[in-house]
């Protein structure tokens with residue numbers, strides 16, 4: 001077995017993961033006693049622990065997209081990301097075909113599964129796995145932290161969207177893809193996507209493939225409040241791309257210059273506001289311990305169930 005460390009965020013899944021800690025520790029004691037289980041103490045700690053892990057380790061993120069993102073942004077060149085998706089969003093795991101696999105099965109894949117090299121994005125020097133966005137959706141991600149605790153997943157984002165729409169005022173932007181100007185005008189939101197979904201399952205870029213050597217920019221131009229509410233059902237169904245004020249371009253280098261600082265997020269994690277937003281693609285730079293056949297959009301291969309016999313290690 002490759003060296004491995006298991007990083008558990010007890011606050012993920014709205015605090016539910018803390019309740020799973022004993023189950024995780026018991027599984028690790030039984031099947032991988034040499035792998036330490038490290039529990040995060042707050043924001044940023046998973047990045048710090050990743051830097052402390054052996055340079056050739058599998059670094060397993062037990063949590064949601066926030067935990068996985070903290071590992072991704074600190075992952076060394078010889079390390080591999082493992083995913084145990086028990087958060088409330090899990091778009092990174094969805095991208096790697098690893099959703100709804102069950103806790104024990106996900107741990108086994110993270111420790112022994114085949115390694116798939118996915119593309120990685122970098123936004124102003126910060127690596128990300130699934131999405132980097134500017135504008136309304138980043139503002140919504142930021143606002144979602146203030147949502148009532150009983151709201152999870154989609155309802156939480158819809159609550160935050162309603163709150164953000166009240167003060168909607170669109171910035172002007174100039175957009176370059178691979179050094180060619182493709183749009184200039186008002187902008188509601190811009191999403192540079194490696195995965196098809198963000199925000200806990202919104203299929204904003206249904207054409208995105210995380211291993212095709214490019215990223216997909218999807219943007220929404222001049223929308224009114226009413227226009228946003230009108231496009232929402234199409235967005236939820238992944239049928240927004242034919243709309244005249246929705247744009248799409250593939251590429252490897254994206255630069256958006258706004259007339260004022262705008263909210264930014266990467267993998268759902270809020271970054272400091274800025275007016276110059278630059279994203280580049282690094283092909284096959286993100287190794288993830290996923291099944292060799294796992295690809296975006298494949299149906300869940302294994303329903304959650306207790307594991308009674310562990311598979312033989314495959315690597």
Ligand SMILES: Nc1ncnc2c1ncn2[C@@H]1O[C@H](COP(=O)(O)OP(=O)(O)OP(=O)(O)O)[C@@H](O)[C@H]1O
Pocket residue numbers: 009010011012013014040041042043044045063064065066067068086087088089090091200268
């Ligand atoms: N011990 C801790 N206490 C409080 N927050 C923590 C702790 N450890 C990590 N965090 C923070 O918890 C946040 C949420 O984690 P994460 O995103 O993994 O879970 P989630 O919100 O359930 O999932 P998702 O992002 O998929 O919706 C992260 O931003 C992380 O920095």
